[in-house]
Amino acid sequence: MSRIGYDLARARLMSAEEAAQKIQDGDRVGFSGFTGAGYPKAVPGALAEQMRAAHEAGKPFTIASYTGASTAPEHDGALAAVNGISMRMPYQSDPVMRGKINAGVSEYSDVHLSHSGPQVRHGFWGNLDAAVIEVARVNSDGTVLPSSSIGNNNVYLEKADKIILEVNSWQSEDLEGMHDVYSMKTPPHNVPIPITSAGDRIGSKYFDIDWDRVVAVVETDAPDRNSPFKPLDQDSKTIAEHLLDFLGNEVKQGRLPKDLLPMQSGVGNIANAVLVGLNEGPFERLTSYTEVIQDGMVNMIDSGKLLVASATAFSLSPDAAHMMNEKASFYRNHIVLRPQEISNNPEVIRRLGVIACNGMIEADIYGNVNSTHIMGSKMQNGIGGSGDFTRNAYISVFVSPSLAKNGDISAIVPMVSHHDHTEHDVQVIITEQGLADLRGLSPKQRAKVVIENCAHPDFRDQLWEYVTRAEAVANSEHTPHDLSQAHSWHRRFLETGSMKQS
Numbered sequence: 002m003s004r005i006g007y008d009l010a011r012a013r014l015m016s017a018e019e020a021a022q023k024i025q026d027g028d029r030v031g032f033s034g035f036t037g038a039g040y041p042k043a044v045p046g047a048l049a050e051q052m053r054a055a056h057e058a059g060k061p062f063t064i065a066s067y068t069g070a071s072t073a074p075e076h077d078g079a080l081a082a083v084n085g086i087s088m089r090m091p092y093q094s095d096p097v098m099r100g101k102i103n104a105g106v107s108e109y110s111d112v113h114l115s116h117s118g119p120q121v122r123h124g125f126w127g128n129l130d131a132a133v134i135e136v137a138r139v140n141s142d143g144t145v146l147p148s149s150s151i152g153n154n155n156v157y158l159e160k161a162d163k164i165i166l167e168v169n170s171w172q173s174e175d176l177e178g179m180h181d182v183y184s185m186k187t188p189p190h191n192v193p194i195p196i197t198s199a200g201d202r203i204g205s206k207y208f209d210i211d212w213d214r215v216v217a218v219v220e221t222d223a224p225d226r227n228s229p230f231k232p233l234d235q236d237s238k239t240i241a242e243h244l245l246d247f248l249g250n251e252v253k254q255g256r257l258p259k260d261l262l263p264m265q266s267g268v269g270n271i272a273n274a275v276l277v278g279l280n281e282g283p284f285e286r287l288t289s290y291t292e293v294i295q296d297g298m299v300n301m302i303d304s305g306k307l308l309v310a311s312a313t314a315f316s317l318s319p320d321a322a323h324m325m326n327e328k329a330s331f332y333r334n335h336i337v338l339r340p341q342e343i344s345n346n347p348e349v350i351r352r353l354g355v356i357a358c359n360g361m362i363e364a365d366i367y368g369n370v371n372s373t374h375i376m377g378s379k380m381q382n383g384i385g386g387s388g389d390f391t392r393n394a395y396i397s398v399f400v401s402p403s404l405a406k407n408g409d410i411s412a413i414v415p416m417v418s419h420h421d422h423t424e425h426d427v428q429v430i431i432t433e434q435g436l437a438d439l440r441g442l443s444p445k446q447r448a449k450v451v452i453e454n455c456a457h458p459d460f461r462d463q464l465w466e467y468v469t470r471a472e473a474v475a476n477s478e479h480t481p482h483d484l485s486q487a488h489s490w491h492r493r494f495l496e497t498g499s500m501k502q503s
């Protein structure tokens with residue numbers, strides 16, 4: 002049965018190639034898509050072909066590409082491969098896209114996810130020429146059912162001069178009722194966001210569409226990106242155990258209730274291991290106020306451990322995505338998908354008292370965290386929502402193995418090579434070696450617990466040598482650094498392939 006129940010939508014039905022022709026060189030385009038869910042499946046590829054043809058004919062054809070977060074090879078990958086993206090924002094993780102950013106072909110601006118939509122609404126990113134948005138159905142009254150992510154779609158639909166809709170029949174129509182579309186305004190017109198618990202619904206099940214601006218409707222039937230998770234390794238399991246012990250102790254000390262507070266869990270395999278640990282752990286009747294729903298959360302809903310999860314998108318393995326499509330009518334009672342300006346909203350995160358847990362590239366002895374850059378210069382993915390959650394969390398946690406690149410890199414360094422989260426925001430650091438609780442500690446006290454509890458034994462002496470030297474050079478000032486040596490570990494890695502002293 003057709004997913005298009007509205008006459009005007011049927012009248013604007015066309016191929017992806019025809020729809021892509023509505024986008025011109027120099028346009029700023031807002032795309033749907035968040036962590037590989039709900040991105041347009043056909044128009045980006047068709048657009049990439051038109052860019053390729055233009056470039057072969059010696060003509061320029063690039064766009065500024067704004068999304069919710071990361072998309073997929075057939076979206077970011079395809080456009081980046083033809084050098085079609087002049088500016089990209091916000092989070093990305095596609096290897097081709099990353100390569101173009103680090104080769105200087107595409108500009109990239111690493112904006113907090115909760116800022117990205119509002120900044121487009123406020124006009125900080127210029128006029129939005131087009132929006133390309135995947136939806137699951139066009140209703141008979143012209144409203145549309147969102148698909149597996151909401152991201153910044155509400156803003157892009159509100160602001161774009163031209164709207165292109167992709168109606169993807171792979172997405173389950175039973176997602177109906179899972180979404181909660183609520184948009185912020187531009188200051189001074191904002192009011193308090195009336196969410197006081199993770200599962201509150203405050204908006205609409207559908208997007209309202211201004212059909213005067215819809216220039217194309219394209220039908221697709223294609224799955225989301227959905228990559229499988231790696232089997233849990235021992236480091237991830239150990240990191241999850243440290244976090245669970247810590248949370249248990251917080252309950253014992255009366256600083257957390259027995260059912261904890263809403264959990265936020267970052268992207269990746271360690272985050273998934275934490276969820277597996279929670280599913281097997283002692284805590285019941287949990288809630289989650291987070292950004293993406295991963296497999297671990299779906300399993301926790303199945304087991305009854307997790308009552309409700311609020312997010313903006315799915316990030317599921319192929320098996321879990323299949324199950325979500327089959328059983329969306331069950332899961333919609335336990336999952337709320339919101340615009341990312343709400344799922345990641347600092348006001349709500351602080352009110353709910355979220356426990357934030359995110360991955361990192363490296364931390365320094367004083368508790369500053371780098372989530373984004375390799376050796377100071379090379380962009381990995383972006384800050385994503387980690388800043389939204391970390392600064393506003395009740396408890397903020399960062400996790401990482403203590404070593405990278407076969408032991409040649411220490412994740413604990415004298416000074417991070419890029420600052421994403423400052424010592425003021427970071428409360429707990431966990432590696433497989435142990436946990437550093439930085440709350441209530443001065444910089445010198447922090448250095449001791451970070452080195453003793455989190456650094457790998459191969460690097461501990463070297464870190465203590467740095468501290469001794471820094472204290473001598475800085476005359477034991479508040480946060481001692483020897484600026485001539487603070488980045489010597491990174492320099493040594495770049496020069497010799499190892500941070501270890503010979």
Ligand code: COA
Pocket residue numbers: 266267268269270271292293359360361362363372373375376381382383384385386387390405406410411412
């Ligand atoms: N120095 C240099 N390279 C390092 C490193 C370090 N200290 N730590 C990790 N790396 C390298 C890894 O070797 C790997 O390289 P490869 O791609 O060549 O194999 C790469 O960085 C990614 O590391 P990996 O261990 O696979 O990362 P992950 O999946 O655990 O993700 C982050 C870690 C930090 C990249 C990821 O959590 C992220 O993008 N965070 C920012 C956004 C965020 O927090 N989002 C959630 C908010 S809701």
